Amino acid sequence: MTAKTKTSSKPRSTRRAASSTRRPVRAISHRRAPMDAIQLLKSDHAKVDALFKQYEKARAPQKEKLVQTICQELKVHTQIEEEIFYPALRSAATQRDDAGDLLDEASVEHNSAKQLISELEAGSPGDELFDAKVKVLGEYIRHHVKEEHRDIFPLARKRLDVKALGAQLAQRKTELMETMDSGVAIGGKGLLKSLGDRLSPSALHH
Ligand SMILES: [Fe+2]
Ligand SMILES: [Fe+2]
Secondary structure, three states, X not given: OHHHHHHHOOOHHHHHHHXXXXXXXXXXXXHOOOOOHHHXXXXXXXXXXXXXXXXXXXXXXXHHHHHHHHHHHHXXXXXXXXXXXXXXXXXXXXXXXXXXXXXXXXXXXXXXXXXXXXXXXXXXXXXXXXXXXXHHHHHHHHHHHHHHHHHHHHHHHHHEOHHHHHHHHHHHHHXXXXXXXXXXXXXXXXXXXXXXXXXXOOXXXX
16 A cells, blocks of 8 residues: 555656556456455355346347356356355354254255256247246345345354365366366256265365
């Protein structure tokens, strides 16, 4: 912060000349600090929310791609939560946390979402009820995300090493995204399931 104040006291022209001879300021690399588990999951939520909003305004040709992206994002997101995040919290929570009930409800909500996701993957934007399904999926997700933010994430911050867990989630997410991008774009339920058995949650406070 102090460095910035010093720099800004120079005349504009001098600053520009000086900066042109230096290496670029490394603002971007600072911004790319690894996200903790909560930041990563919240950033997924924000991305999907923006995609649902885009869909509302989209014309027919863009809708298919948008829905594919929404479904892929949601499949990967729910997968990393179910494989890593929820089990980690379930193990680390104390009895008084009521995490079991919270996570059971969250898993049921995931299942409802997955049902609609597979219907959307099997259909196309011209189909009857397609837009309605996208809308209802968006509503399910908004409701679910609200509960994660309100109940699950604060508990996770208390009970888990969210930094270590963030690294684990990020690694798994990259792996799943790459697998989907390399050919199983949509409908890769079975594949994701089989990949899902390979990682065990371990980032707990002991
Ligand atoms: Fe979730
Ligand atoms: Fe989530």
